[in-house]
Amino acid sequence: MIGAPSVNDVSISSTDLPFFSSSADAEKIVSGIMDALGLESKFKIKVANVPNVEATLKHHERYILYNPEFVNEVNEVTNNKWASIFILAHEVGHHLEGHTEAGLKSRPAIELEADQFAGFVLCKMGATLQQSQLAMYYISNITSSKTHPGRLDRLVAIEKGWHKAEMQKELENNSVPITDNSSATN
Numbered sequence: 001m002i003g004a005p006s007v008n009d010v011s012i013s014s015t016d017l018p019f020f021s022s023s024a025d026a027e028k029i030v031s032g033i034m035d036a037l038g039l040e041s042k043f044k045i046k047v048a049n050v051p052n053v054e055a056t057l058k059h060h061e062r063y064i065l066y067n068p069e070f071v072n073e074v075n076e077v078t079n080n081k082w083a084s085i086f087i088l089a090h091e092v093g094h095h096l097e098g099h100t101e102a103g104l105k106s107r108p109a110i111e112l113e114a115d116q117f118a119g120f121v122l123c124k125m126g127a128t129l130q131q132s133q134l135a136m137y138y139i140s141n142i143t144s145s146k147t148h149p150g151r152l153d154r155l156v157a158i159e160k161g162w163h164k165a166e167m168q169k170e171l172e173n174n175s176v177p178i179t180d181n182s183s184a185t186n
Contacts (some may be wrong), residue, residue: 017125019075020084023047026066032088036124043095052139053087055094057101064091079137082131085157086118086158087139093117106147112157121159129162 017032018025026045034041036057048065050056056063072085093114095102103109115136136154144150149157 017081017085019081020071020088021068021075026064026088029085029088030064030092032125033085033092034120036121037096043092053091055091055100062095062100064088064095074135074138078134080131080134082122082127083135083138085125085127086122086132086135089118089121090114092121108144108147108149108153111148112153115154115157116161116164119158120165121161123162123165129159133158133161 008132010033017029020026023045027041027043030043030045031041043062043064045064046065047068050065050067052070053064053066056065060164071084071087074087075081078084091114093116094110097113097117099110099111112181119129120148123129133155140148140151140154142151142155148154
């Protein structure tokens with residue numbers, strides 16, 4: 001159909017993206033995430049023997065590996081696609097923040113960066129703050145560990161990213177358009 005929106009249109013991302021239940025779904029979601037940033041998606045999404053979901057580099061290629069049982073469990077307990085979209089955005093954040101390229105292992109500071117990134121992207125995609133934070137109530141521990149921050153710190157990081165995107169939206173909506181006056185006669 002002529003003029004029909006595609007999965008790559010940011011304006012339809014919040015309503016037309018699927019639940020993450022397969023690699024094909026994940027590819028559509030990651031494309032939506034990257035579209036919200038104005039970037040091209042260059043990630044490979046694969047089922048793997050991992051505890052949950054992880055970003056990694058293999059042979060100079062960016063991968064997001066996932067455990068389908070973990071993803072299905074998140075989908076079941078939240079009954080909301082934003083939770084699994086957040087998880088994928090968090091992993092994209094690890095790639096785009098340079099964590100995988102630098103070979104950094106999980107530790108609280110980089111997890112918070114990825115959480116803030118995901119909060120930013122979900123806001124850009126149309127999620128509310130509550131939708132952006134939903135996954136943390138199910139996948140994070142209340143207390144911090146050597147590898148991951150506690151739930152409250154993670155919720156704060158997501159909120160910080162979400163508000164940053166919200167402020168950008170407000171600036172864009174309040175900005176004065178620049179016009180080209182070069183064709184005007186003097």
